[in-house]
Amino acid sequence: MKHERKIVMVVNQVKMEDEDRLDVLFWLSRPVSERLSEVSRLRKNYFTWSDGEFPEKIEKVVHQRKL
Template identity: 55%
Template sequence: MEKVVNFVKQEDEEMAYIQYWLNQPVAERLKEVTRLRFNYYKWLNKSFPSKIEKVVNQHPL
């Protein structure tokens, strides 16, 4: 098996990442945000808070 390396500019990778998530259904995006938030709080505080403010910020394109 031959190893393959692709060099990609960071800006291109970021745009591809943004485009991927913009193409996902809203329910899938919210599910992923919830998963990430849960994992972050478990890592930071060893527990998940009972209340979290619901704020969503969109990355400017």
């Protein structure tokens, strides 16, 4: 006898403002070294995707959003 498995779609609706705040709070809870490492990884992925290569020079500027 074969058992059928069903996958149920689950959706949680949240306001973008709430989600943004949770994201900021999460990253603020992480060590600075981890945050910088993730920013570097995202930059490399973005530039490689958009330009095909990572630029030799990148301006080192960090902007922090207010909660």
